[in-house]
Amino acid sequence: MAILFILVFWSACIACLWFWKKELFIATWNEAYFADTPLLIESDDWGPGGEFHADRLKQLLGMLARHRDAVGRNAVLTADMVLAVPDLEKTAVDGEYRRKMLDADFPVIYQTLKDGIARDLLTPQLHGLEHLNGAGFARLLRQNDPRLAAAKSSSDWWDWESLDSPLQGHYVDGSTLPTSQLDSAEAQNIVELATASFQSMFGAPSVSTVAPCYLWNDNIEEHWNTQHISAIQTAGYRCTGRDRSGRYLQDPPIIRVGTKNRVGQVYLVRNVMYEPVDGKNTVAGALAEAEIAYLQAAPISISTHRYNFTRSETECNDAIAGLDQLISNIIDRFPRIRFLSSAELAESLLDRSPEVINRFNEKHWPGLTMAGVHRKLGAFLYRLYYRHRKLALLGYATGLCFPAWIICRTGLKQR
Numbered sequence: 324m325a326i327l328f329i330l331v332f333w334s335a336c337i338a339c340l341w342f343w344k345k346e347l348f349i350a351t352w353n354e355a356y357f358a359d360t361p362l363l364i365e366s367d368d369w370g371p372g373g374e375f376h377a378d379r380l381k382q383l384l385g386m387l388a389r390h391r392d393a394v395g396r397n398a399v400l401t402a403d404m405v406l407a408v409p410d411l412e413k414t415a416v417d418g419e420y421r422r423k424m425l426d427a428d429f430p431v432i433y434q435t436l437k438d439g440i441a442r443d444l445l446t447p448q449l450h451g452l453e454h455l456n457g458a459g460f461a462r463l464l465r466q467n468d469p470r471l472a473a474a475k476s477s478s479d480w481w482d483w484e485s486l487d488s489p490l491q492g493h494y495v496d497g498s499t500l501p502t503s504q505l506d507s508a509e510a511q512n513i514v515e516l517a518t519a520s521f522q523s524m525f526g527a528p529s530v531s532t533v534a535p536c537y538l539w540n541d542n543i544e545e546h547w548n549t550q551h552i553s554a555i556q557t558a559g560y561r562c563t564g565r566d567r568s569g570r571y572l573q574d575p576p577i578i579r580v581g582t583k584n585r586v587g588q589v590y591l592v593r594n595v596m597y598e599p600v601d602g603k604n605t606v607a608g609a610l611a612e613a614e615i616a617y618l619q620a621a622p623i624s625i626s627t628h629r630y631n632f633t634r635s636e637t638e639c640n641d642a643i644a645g646l647d648q649l650i651s652n653i654i655d656r657f658p659r660i661r662f663l664s665s666a667e668l669a670e671s672l673l674d675r676s677p678e679v680i681n682r683f684n685e686k687h688w689p690g691l692t693m694a695g696v697h698r699k700l701g702a703f704l705y706r707l708y709y710r711h712r713k714l715a716l717l718g719y720a721t722g723l724c725f726p727a728w729i730i731c732r733t734g735l736k737q738r
């Protein structure tokens with residue numbers, strides 16, 4: 324009798340929840356759920372730099388080569404590429420912004436990147452033509468702005484990462500705050516030049532991209548779309564600018580994997596932070612984030628910037644050892660891990676093709692398996708639980724957490 328009462332009560336609760344949150348439930352159910360877990364290693368800011376960066380990159384790729392996924396593929400780094408840096412001398416002489424290009428002016432790094440592509444250890448993805456706003460940079464140089472003093476005094480290569488943070492945005496001008504948007508002609512110009520340069524350097528177009536400092540807007544998305552960029556990597560939100568105090572302005576503040584924008588481009592989301600140089604996350608912390616993604620049948624997308632590997636040798640060695648341990652732990656702990664680049668994941672989301680194809684070296688791998696109904700139902704409940712605190716509390720208050728827990732745990736044993 325008591326059991327019957329509980330079942331009737333839970334049914335009534337589910338009916339109420341359905342009327343209250345029907346749209347949310349349908350939208351969440353219609354997201355992508357993976358039986359194989361894609362594991363992406365996203366690393367921003369590779370490109371021009373000191374020649375020692377090439378050795379650091381080789382060390383990192385050497386570590387990735389030692390890992391194998393469920394279909395025997397080695398780990399692959401999605402290297403988010405900066406294609407150029409300012410040519411300070413020419414910019415100072417001409418008064419207009421001038422560039423040094425990755426392929427022509429940094430041949431050792433460029434060749435290491437190409438070797439990584441050929442060995443399927445690295446897949447390039449467009450980050451930006453440069454990691455600053457060229458027009459704003461040239462103007463500050465003309466004005467003798469003290470924020471460019473380090474750049475002007477450098478005799479060898481100069482690291483754009485040393486710029487003030489607002490000056491590192493590419494698709495906004497951060498030379499004064501609040502940031503200002505680029506006019507459409509300037510945006511078109513840099514997107515066209517970036518996509519053409521990328522294709523000429525790497526032999527295939529970048530079908531996906533991630534904006535420097537996560538700063539971009541609708542206008543930039545439209546220019547990307549014109550250049551056949553069909554996927555946008557995010558950190559789970561988009562920032563369209565920075566306010567007077569430098570605070571990032573989020574719009575939209577929440578982006579889910581697989582959501583499409585109004586021109587049909589698909590968004591990807593980084594959900595694991597491994598940035599040891601910042602002291603932001605330990606291996607254990609990153610593994611906990613990876614587990615939350617796995618429970619939700621979502622891709623595990625690790626963010627780990629270049630600077631973790633290009634500062635001191637100790638920091639580089641520690642970062643590589645930590646990433647090595649993180650990847651090992653993920654493979655040991657979660658079944659059916661698949662190493663993928665961001666572009667490959669995007670293509671799998673846009674077109675459930677039977678194969679994963681690396682467009683840069685034409686290597687083919689089996690397509691991803693999507694979750695069956697039982698695994699999907701459990702992962703769906705995990706998504707509601709992790710994203711919506713009120714629903715989680717209601718689950719505890721009504722006791723619905725018990726059947727939900729059983730569905731979730733048994734679902735993990737299914738494909």
Ligand SMILES: [Zn+2]
Pocket residue numbers: 367368450454534535536
């Ligand atoms: Zn960046």
